[in-house]
Amino acid sequence: MADPTEEQLDPADVYARELTNFAEALHVLHVDRGSPSYRAVSAAAETAGRVSLSSSAISEAFSGKRLPSLDFTLELVRQLAGPDQEVREDWRERWKRVKLCQRQSVARRRQSKPQHETGHSTQRGPLDSGRAALSAVRLEAERIIQAAQAEAETIIESARIRADEMTASATQMLLDATERGTIPVAERLRLREHTRIALAGPPGSGKGTQSPFLSKLLEVPFIHLGELYRSNIAGRTPVGKVVYGYMNRGELVPDEVMLEMLADRLRAPDTQHGFILDGLPRNLNQAIAVDDLLSATSEGIEAVLNFDISRDESFRRVIGRRVCKNDSSHLAHVTYATPQKYGRCDVCGGPLYTREDDSRDVVAKRWDVWKSMTEPVVQKYGAEGRLVTVSGIGPVSSVTERALTALNAYFG
Ligand SMILES: [Zn+2]
Structure with a gap:
């Protein structure tokens, strides 16, 4: 035991050395990738919505004070080096090596403790053997728990990778199918001179998801109120400046201003064969005003397409939702449409984020507002015989097909 080479190989020292190397390698990776700020890395991970990487935890991981979890390590590596599988596997192996050293170090510490105790109390034989047996059982239990945890981490990680691959290929199939126009009823609807519809439904009912598909299949543009506000403000249009004024003062934008903006948009030539209004009208006054506006310039909304879902389903969907910073029509979902690259838009590669609107308490308020x-x-459109309600439950393509079939039946 007193042999100096044995001393050098003390598991605690080995662990300390391995941990330092591990932390240094992480740090080198960070420097190699241009040393992005911890806050930026943390924000990007938050957008990906998998593992939280706080600035202080990142700093701790680089300092080598303690071994971060496998999840944390892989997410940090993903943020620094991208989703490359080989890099990932390499870091998983590195982490396992350090973890093994940590376990050996912990096991040695626990083993050496009872030995000291027995050394001091050789007289109390029966008690000692009882204590030794107890600590042996405890050690064995610890070992089993640690092994199970390591196994579970590996299983969860590979399940995640598999789920990501499946979702990515399913999304691609859906886009391909839409591209090829495999939904035959869409062709009949495209033959109509114009199609003017508005989408309705509670939060999370799929309006935003469906609108680009319906727009593509019906060959009419979709108009989203939030997007209209943003584009008018960004383009510094006259009405955009007015809207900005209200928002800057923290006031609600009056319906008249919203309608002026909508009227502007409807004068654009791309709406000559119709449009899909997404998220409009939001209340009875707006509905009446929009009808007035449209009957003055065109022939009004022909049908309101209503997607029906339960309150539970609404919550499940909205809270997992992510939106692309470049284009709010690019959507992803942590469970239903996991992006191919974590935190990145599948359409344009832009950063994904959770809208404030999609947090749990805001969703509860939005549900009440909807109700x-x-x-x-x-109900007003229903009473006027201009309502088409379909179930919003099921895969995106099924809902699209269901909606088009219902519209086709409605228009006859
Ligand atoms: Zn995008």
Whole structure:
């Protein structure tokens, strides 16, 4: 035991050395990738919505004070080096090596403790053997728990990778199918001179997901109120400046201003064969005003397409939702449409984020607003015989097909 080479190979020292090397390698990776700020890395990971990488935890991982979890390590590496599988596997192996050293170090520490105790109390034989047996059982239990945890981490990680691959290929198939126009009823609808519809439904009912597909298949543009606000403000249009004024003062934008903006948009030539209004009208007053506006310039909304889902399903969907910073029509979902690259838009590669609107308490408020303000609008269109309701449950392509079939039947 007193042999100096044995001393050097003390598991605690080996672990300390391995941990330092590991932390240094992480740090080198960070420097190699241009040393992005911890805050930027943390924000990108938050967008990916998998593992939280706080600035202080990143700093700790680089300092080598302790071994970060496998999840943390892989997410940090992903943020620094991208989703390359080989790099990932390499870091998983590195992490396992350090973890093994850590376990050996912990095991040695536990083993050496009872030995000291027995050394001091050789007289109490029966008690000692009882204590030794107890600590042996405890050690064995610890070992089993640690082994199970390591095994579980590996299983979860490979399940995630598999799920990501499946979702990515399914999304691609869906886009390909849409491209080829495999939904035959769409062809009949395209023959109509114009199609003017508005989409309705509670938060998370799929309006935003469906609108680009419906727009593509029906060959009419979709108009989203939030997008209209943003583009008018960004383009510094006259109405955009007015809207900006209200927002800057923290005031609600009046319906008249919203309608002026919408009227502007409807004068654009791409709406001559119709349009899909997404998220409009939101309350009875707006519905009446929009009808007035449209009947003055065209022939009004022909049908409101209402996607029906339960309150539970609404919550499940909205809270997992992510939106692309470049284009709010690029959507992803942590469970239903996991992006191919974590935190990155599948369409354009832009960063994904969670809208403030999609947080749990905001969703509860939005559901109440939908029930009290917007559902009466749906009922109004229903009473006027201009309502088409379909179930919003199921895969995106099934809902699209269901919606087109229902519209086709409605228009006859
Ligand atoms: Zn995008």
